[in-house]
Amino acid sequence: MTGIELPSVTRFRNFLKIRTEHPNPAYHECAEFLVNQAKDIGLEYNVVEPVKDKPVVILKLPGTDSSLKSVMLSCHVDVVPVFEEFWTYPPFAAERVPTGDGDFRIYARGAQDMKITGSMYLEAIRNIIASGQKLKRDLYCVFAPDEEIGGIEGVKVFVETEEFRKINAGFDLDEGLLGIDDRYVFIYAERTTTQVIFTAHGNTGHGSQFIEGTAIEKLLPVINSVMERREQNKQQFMSLDADTRLLKSGDVTSINLTGLSGGKQANVVPATYSVTFDIRVSPSDDLDKFKNWLRELALTNQVEIEFLSNECRTITNIDRSDKFIDTFMNSLQRINVNPIPMICPGATDARHVRTKGVPAFGFCPVNNHPILAHVHDEHVFESGYLKGIDIYTTLIADLANVEE
Numbered sequence: 154m155t156g157i158e159l160p161s162v163t164r165f166r167n168f169l170k171i172r173t174e175h176p177n178p179a180y181h182e183c184a185e186f187l188v189n190q191a192k193d194i195g196l197e198y199n200v201v202e203p204v205k206d207k208p209v210v211i212l213k214l215p216g217t218d219s220s221l222k223s224v225m226l227s228c229h230v231d232v233v234p235v236f237e238e239f240w241t242y243p244p245f246a247a248e249r250v251p252t253g254d255g256d257f258r259i260y261a262r263g264a265q266d267m268k269i270t271g272s273m274y275l276e277a278i279r280n281i282i283a284s285g286q287k288l289k290r291d292l293y294c295v296f297a298p299d300e301e302i303g304g305i306e307g308v309k310v311f312v313e314t315e316e317f318r319k320i321n322a323g324f325d326l327d328e329g330l331l332g333i334d335d336r337y338v339f340i341y342a343e344r345t346t347t348q349v350i351f352t353a354h355g356n357t358g359h360g361s362q363f364i365e366g367t368a369i370e371k372l373l374p375v376i377n378s379v380m381e382r383r384e385q386n387k388q389q390f391m392s393l394d395a396d397t398r399l400l401k402s403g404d405v406t407s408i409n410l411t412g413l414s415g416g417k418q419a420n421v422v423p424a425t426y427s428v429t430f431d432i433r434v435s436p437s438d439d440l441d442k443f444k445n446w447l448r449e450l451a452l453t454n455q456v457e458i459e460f461l462s463n464e465c466r467t468i469t470n471i472d473r474s475d476k477f478i479d480t481f482m483n484s485l486q487r488i489n490v491n492p493i494p495m496i497c498p499g500a501t502d503a504r505h506v507r508t509k510g511v512p513a514f515g516f517c518p519v520n521n522h523p524i525l526a527h528v529h530d531e532h533v534f535e536s537g538y539l540k541g542i543d544i545y546t547t548l549i550a551d552l553a554n555v556e557e
């Protein structure tokens with residue numbers, strides 16, 4: 154690697170310089186950048202706004218048979234906010250810093266999560282076009298807003314639109330995790346966010362007396378039961394060896410008490426008390442059963458229960474009779490990339506796509522890298538980015554050439 158900057162690196166850095174951080178992401182500027190990329194590469198483009206000022210940019214490379222199901226490559230363009238004072242380099246300057254051994258680090262918010270992936274898609278498509286090959290199926294890149302705030306006004310509404318239906322996707326590639334050692338991972342499922350509030354009402358009175366049937370008395374057994382469950386799950390998780398723990402964190406349901414409220418004054422027994430839990434139910438637990446257990450707990454203790462979200466299960470079964478999934482595996486194996494299946498501990502936009510019956514895997518073809526999403530000094534190695542482009546070039550062409 155030399156000090157001369159490749160055009161693919163410059164384009165990645167230009168994408169990183171667009172300030173798409175919440176709470177005021179520069180979505181229109183970003184859409185303009187992507188449309189200019191499309192014009193430069195020679196792709197068809199369409200910008201839609203299912204929600205005003207939240208553009209979804211759709212780029213298309215038509216295949217030789219547009220009647221077939223297409224391949225969709227998804228990327229969210231928004232990034233999480235920064236605490237600039239903790240950064241060694243300005244988070245939106247996309248500085249390219251020599252490592253001393255011939256490589257470079259590129260520092261920016263979004264370098265990992267997930268503008269690198271969107272950039273790699275576009276560079277892979279450039280390679281495919283430059284090679285002169287014609288793909289069988291239509292290939293789409295979909296750049297969406299708002300993933301970092303749940304995708305409610307992003308992919309969640311986009312999948313309900315006519316534009317999404319017209320994509321006629323047979324398979325979706327989306328956000329994945331970087332491999333921390335020489336292995337790669339791919340995500341086929343996610344835990345289900347199940348946030349819940351229990352509220353108890355009870356007798357009130359002077360703080361100097363033994364009041365019967367107080368709100369907190371009703372709530373304590375609920376808290377104890379949920380925290381007991383948390384302890385069991387924690388033990389289950391901690392019993393895994395450190396190596397497995399990294400890959401299996403999505404296999405265990407996580408529970409955290411994230412809010413307790415009630416009580417206005419120290420000498421008054423509160424009439425109402427509530428507790429909030431953030432629970433991420435793993436696909437290894439039955440979601441309905443788990444929610445019924447929470448409901449049962451509320452009922453027996455005479456407290457109210459309210460679920461803050463109503464997310465459903467999203468799993469793409471690793472079923473090799475699906476020709477796209479089989480090709481995903483074979484294509485990567487051919488170039489000695491054998492990603493390990495993983496349940497994502499968090500949530501990505503792929504869950505919205507899966508609800509439409511489209512199989513979706515999260516895959517980032519970058520390994521030997523610390524995971525720095527959402528942290529200060531987020532960066533990637535330039536060598537990893539360039540290698541990832543090559544992996545995608547093979548994978549994307551193979552997926553778009555899947556035989557009927």
Ligand SMILES: [Zn+2]
Nearest residue numbers: 266267300328
């Ligand atoms: Zn992300």
